[in-house]
Amino acid sequence: AFILTTVYGQLISVYDYGRAAALILGGSTVAAMLVGFLYGRGKRVWCRHLCPVSGVFSLLARLAPVHYKVDEERWQANQGPHLPTPNCAPLIDIRRMQGNSDCHACGRCSGQRGAVALSARSPNQEILIVGNPPQHGHWDSTLLLFGMIGLAMGAFQWTVSPWFITLKQTAAEWLVDRDIFWPLEANAPWWLLTHYPQANDAFSWLDGAAILSYIGASSLVIGGALWLLLRGAVRLMNRGDNLFHHLALTLTPLGGAGLFLGLSATTIKLLRYEGFILAWAQPTRALMLAGAVAWSLYLAWQVISRHGANGMRRLTAFACVGLGTAVVGYGWYLQFWGWS
Ligand code: SF4
Structure with a gap:
């Protein structure tokens, strides 16, 4: 979805x-x-x-600095009188809740049996401790690597990418050489492809196919590169799927920062159209990106150490994650600096 x-x-x-x-x-x-x-x-x-x-949201919520902490022992020891059972809208088994990922933080269960309280925590805690072993490892890793990082980058990037223009031009020339013209027509309805001729903005069928290809390729190339690098790190450490999924979660800060940078790019573009100069935007982007890379690397180092690697293996496994963060960082660099 x-x-x-x-x-x-x-x-x-x-x-x-x-x-x-x-x-x-x-x-x-x-x-x-x-x-x-x-x-x-x-x-x-x-x-x-x-x-x-x-x-x-479930991935990002793991980085939250506050959560509803449940003390299971207190929950069981508390004999009542009890508050009525809270209506937990996302259907969580509150007594056993360990992390923040499914909780909507509505507060309805706060104080339940004297065992649930809004508490501060380290934003690293859920990924380092609760994330091991990962609960929905396979889906979380796939969504993060191929979706939140790879696909999102393609979706934010195609409008400014020279590679996208080359792809489209090459395909258009290929079609014209063969006298195939219908894909170049912009006659799709607005709810299928952008169609606003009055604003001089209408996508042809070729535009649609090029967008699909670019976003799909971005998801596969970036997600695939991260997947291979993390698999390489796991193999170097002679560990299994648990470490792979745990290591994948360490890229959550980078994924979150990417979404923020990509979504705020539209806001910044619109504000610039309105005449705001926003000189601080580029340095802030650079800081945010560097901070997210550093955060992910810190988490990865901690995870690799917790899984018992040391010496050369630890360094080489860490280098694989480092290379992964460099790939993602370079993608954002191209969008905000390299291509502008
Ligand atoms: S805070 Fe709300 S959503 Fe979270 S566990 Fe409690 S009742 Fe459920």
């Missing part, structure tokens, strides 16, 4: 036109209301099981 909404959003230019935003955001809101009305019974089944971005 995350992939579909992200790609569809790009095809209909969700950040640029109200109609497109209303369709995607309004459509998912109506779907959430319908699911809630038909199946919810007071619970947020949409948020827990169907929302396209709940996986992303």
